Amino acid sequence: MEGNSVNFSTQSTGVYAIATTPFHDDGTLDHLSIDRLTDFYQDSGCTGITILGIMGEAPKLEPAESRAVIKQVVGRSRVPVIVGVSAPGFAAMRSLARDAMEMGAAGVMIAPTPALRTDEQIVNYFAQAVEAVGDDVPWVLQDYPLTLSVVMSVGVVAKVISDHPSCLMLKHEDWPGLEKISRLRAMQKAGDLRPVSILCGNGGMFLDFEPERGADGAMTGYGFPDMLVELIGLFAQGRRDEAHDLFDAHLPLIRYEQQLGIGLAVRKHVLKRRGVITSDAQRKPGLALSATARAEVDYLLSRLAKHDSRAPA
Numbered sequence: 001m002e003g004n005s006v007n008f009s010t011q012s013t014g015v016y017a018i019a020t021t022p023f024h025d026d027g028t029l030d031h032l033s034i035d036r037l038t039d040f041y042q043d044s045g046c047t048g049i050t051i052l053g054i055m056g057e058a059p060k061l062e063p064a065e066s067r068a069v070i071k072q073v074v075g076r077s078r079v080p081v082i083v084g085v086s087a088p089g090f091a092a093m094r095s096l097a098r099d100a101m102e103m104g105a106a107g108v109m110i111a112p113t114p115a116l117r118t119d120e121q122i123v124n125y126f127a128q129a130v131e132a133v134g135d136d137v138p139w140v141l142q143d144y145p146l147t148l149s150v151v152m153s154v155g156v157v158a159k160v161i162s163d164h165p166s167c168l169m170l171k172h173e174d175w176p177g178l179e180k181i182s183r184l185r186a187m188q189k190a191g192d193l194r195p196v197s198i199l200c201g202n203g204g205m206f207l208d209f210e211p212e213r214g215a216d217g218a219m220t221g222y223g224f225p226d227m228l229v230e231l232i233g234l235f236a237q238g239r240r241d242e243a244h245d246l247f248d249a250h251l252p253l254i255r256y257e258q259q260l261g262i263g264l265a266v267r268k269h270v271l272k273r274r275g276v277i278t279s280d281a282q283r284k285p286g287l288a289l290s291a292t293a294r295a296e297v298d299y300l301l302s303r304l305a306k307h308d309s310r311a312p313a
Contacts, residue, residue: 014047018221045229080106090132097133107138144173173201185214211235223270249307
């Protein structure tokens with residue numbers, strides 16, 4: 001199936017921003033902020049945008065809203081747009097994937113359903129998912145055991161990639177996961193695994209070493225995608241100490257955002273403070289920041305501003 005003329009591949013590098021979904025305070029979609037957010041990611045140097053992921057509150061959207069978001073972002077974006085299509089059933093997954101590709105998406109992202117436990121179940125699930133969306137649809141394999149509770153070994157990840165040529169990218173979010181990256185790259189070097197792009201998530205928590213292990217970049221929604229782009233660039237230039245200095249300046253905020261339950265609230269607050277989105281509202285159910293937590297994030301931003309002028313003082 002034809003996607004956007006701007007596509008992604010097994011050689012994709014850089015930063016694919018995981019986009020939040022902006023809402024007004026009343027919970028309706030904020031289309032003006034969606035445009036600003038799309039522009040922000042592109043102007044920050046991102047090489048791609050991923051929408052309707054876990055941080056995009058996709059399960060809270062009505063089907064028509066999901067398609068409206070896809071149409072708007074794809075229509076405005078100059079970089080590849082990946083659409084999260086994970087769903088409890090394959091019928092909904094197929095419908096959203098085919099519609100997304102018809103609208104010009106570059107590909108889709110598929111995560112394992114939380115019910116999977118054995119290697120055989122995982123391998124069979126992705127075979128059925130690819131059959132459902134069509135083997136002509138490029139896709140990203142999301143490996144996120146902390147949230148999805150599905151543990152995929154290196155061997156299972158390699159088998160899924162090997163079984164399905166339409167899988168072009170791994171979104172690596174295992175934790176700890178540095179050794180996993182090294183082992184996958186070693187398999188490729190030995191000729192036991194075909195080339196595949198590896199972009200890492202987890203809010204950028206381990207992005208100080210992931211490029212050194214062979215990752216091609218990041219796929220995460222940390223509120224400073226421009227910093228992530230700079231960081232990946234520094235590593236590519238071999239400027240290791242400068243890369244780690246930049247990472248270290250942002251680490252307190254990255255760490256704070258990793259708290260279960262309020263990570264999205266922190267991320268949206270930062271984007272609002274940066275003037276990208278109008279409201280930091282989440283669609284219910286969602287955990288808002290307490291006044292104390294909001295003040296703590298603002299304090300971290302003020303400290304970050306001493307080292308990085310992109311942070312609002």
